Amino acid sequence: MNRRGKKFWVGFDLGGTKMMATIYDGSFKAQASAKAKTPVNEGPKAVLGRIRETIAEALKEAKVPLRALSGIGVGCPGVLDLDQGVILEAPNLGWRKVPLRALLAGWFHCPVVLANDVDAGTYGEYRFGAGKGARTLVGVFPGTGIGGGCVYEGKLLRGKTGSAMEIGHVPVRENGRLCGCGKRGCLEALAGRLAISAEVAQAAFRGEAPYIAANAGSDLKKMKSGLLAKAIKAGDAAVERIVRDAMRLMGRAIGGVVNLLAPDIVVLGGGLVEAMPRLALEEVRSGLKETAMASLVKQVKVLEAELGDDATTMGAAALAAEGGR
């Protein structure tokens, strides 16, 4: 293949447990990918080294020389300084003040753009997935926590230090469960995957979720989204009720966001939604109707995300190609 004169972009998804680099051509067709585990326990330098190797591997696999590389976009966890290209604090990675943009630019000799990971995923769905053509797109990605993003008239809504749209920390219950952020009653403390797992473990311990008890005991670590979906299929009624209530509560919170941002599309993604899309969409739509104004409910479509794990790398690559906005 003659790659002379063509432009290529790297989209990078930096997670707390794994990372992925994908090479895209100018029309954002994937050319090759490389994945690796994130060696958080080996310290920041090891993680940085692994990032460099993973990108180099993907470039090699795609046969893209450095001179054909136009830019790198990175979806990052944590609190960012977008102007400086620094990860200020990423508890998942054990990082503080890591100048990731400068490091990557030095290694690969190209412009680098950082974005919040959920923002990158939302932007990916906006450009290439279920959110195409939206005037106002809200993306909600329930995983261990619940992340959110918004593309308004073609641009990501952002705060001073990176991401806005912390929908996981919207208050939904006065004096509700304690959240990782130190407040009580945040959406993610009540309806994130961890909150669901904790409630499911309680039920399993009481003997009310036999499939879960047999396959995960009462260990939260083992209660991933896929297992929850299997337990529901196997007839664990308590698990179904817990998941449905959580999704409905998330829908109620999204309804509040609809009242604020009046989106035309809400995209739902993330592990929990991928494991049980029908149930999740049904309950979110029903919760949303409980709280969103009737005139706004009429205008909004609630859709399943289309790109899965590729949303973040595609979005990050597109942001890099567009200079970071």
Added chain:
Amino acid sequence: MNRRGKKFWVGFDLGGTKMMATIYDGSFKAQASAKAKTPVNEGPKAVLGRIRETIAEALKEAKVPLRALSGIGVGCPGVLDLDQGVILEAPNLGWRKVPLRALLAGWFHCPVVLANDVDAGTYGEYRFGAGKGARTLVGVFPGTGIGGGCVYEGKLLRGKTGSAMEIGHVPVRENGRLCGCGKRGCLEALAGRLAISAEVAQAAFRGEAPYIAANAGSDLKKMKSGLLAKAIKAGDAAVERIVRDAMRLMGRAIGGVVNLLAPDIVVLGGGLVEAMPRLALEEVRSGLKETAMASLVKQVKVLEAELGDDATTMGAAALAAEGGR
């Protein structure tokens, strides 16, 4: 005064009980104002006639001839079609599908821009008041209900049919009080002036708010913001508690908005805040800290609006001068 070659703008505030037209010069200095009651009971035609007269009166008072008039901006209640310049539905006015932009353009031979009234007020504070220089400004105006607006990077956040930022209808309590929108537990059903008045009337009826009982009996209509402020000064402890709790609840809801939009400034205005600014700001700040993430609390200032009733006309005039955005 020689007004040859100068440009003038009309800012118009169309309310359900009163209306105001103010003439501004090119630097948005007020030249003259005219006010009138909104004759809602006489039907839509009477209201339209009164709008025309009020603008004409203000122009005459300012000695601005029609040929020097560059445009009219109108802050309107209700649901708008901004593209068409039509008020789709305004229950306060008893209006449905009134093509206000075309009517005004026909009468005054100039471009006309419609905006949601709270949006216009928020934009006024952004351009000329407490929100100057904000990257992301959130405006919250508790009156009978609770209105909100947001200016993000210089532009109003808007939905398909006019306004976004319906903060009065953000859910704050599951199974809370019934709201005018038909849902339960909306912020304004719990913390708007009407909700406060209803709770105060209950207390007055029980003999727990002697100043209110003596001056308003148990009639909600008489329990305006000014009277509530006077009752608090006179020592009606129940009234103070009710108002403080409502403002703190509003602060909690605003904290949720802070988590979503990461504003650098929140401006509070409206009758209730004007009547008791210190108390309102104190409780809103305290409620906000209960729900907003610590990193975002640090970045945001909660300020009192500076322009009072002029925010809407100034903002509407500025929107007209800038072509509606």
